[in-house]
Amino acid sequence: MNVFRPLILLIASISFGLGISLPLMQFEKLYFFTETPSLISIIAGLWSDGETLLSLVVVAFSIVFPVIKMFTAFQAVFLGEAAKGWTAVLAKWSMMDVLLVAIAVFAAKTSGLANAVSQPGLWFFAISAVAVACSVAKLKPKSQLPS
Numbered sequence: 001m002n003v004f005r006p007l008i009l010l011i012a013s014i015s016f017g018l019g020i021s022l023p024l025m026q027f028e029k030l031y032f033f034t035e036t037p038s039l040i041s042i043i044a045g046l047w048s049d050g051e052t053l054l055s056l057v058v059v060a061f062s063i064v065f066p067v068i069k070m071f072t073a074f075q076a077v078f079l080g081e082a083a084k085g086w087t088a089v090l091a092k093w094s095m096m097d098v099l100l101v102a103i104a105v106f107a108a109k110t111s112g113l114a115n116a117v118s119q120p121g122l123w124f125f126a127i128s129a130v131a132v133a134c135s136v137a138k139l140k141p142k143s144q145l146p147s
Helices: 005-021 039-048 052-079 081-091 096-110 120-135
Strands: 025-029 033-035 115-118
Touching: 005 039, 005 052, 005 120, 039 052, 052 120
Parallel strands: none
Antiparallel strands: 025 033, 025 115
């Protein structure tokens, strides 16, 4: 597994970039109007609509937090012991970013206002979260390793 960790982290990084820039969902309203927003365009739309707090929460949990998780995973894999403690703490929250997007999709579907269909951005976003979790799955801080 140690040989594959850098490759898995590379896949996670590329998938994250694609996940936030490609369309997440396709919303069909009244059979005539179709929207395919990306995560970045959703955040920009929230910000421009005056939903500053909501846009900041989405940025924090969907962009900033996953970047921090990836950064600590890179540190743990390439630098070793120094970052493994933080990686273990952040790994417990590994799917929160995907859960946030899933809740938004569920809200759109159950409101009856739109029919929502997943797009590639959602899948790349999920692949990124799973890949980061897999890359740090068996890392343990030195204090937890057997002597």
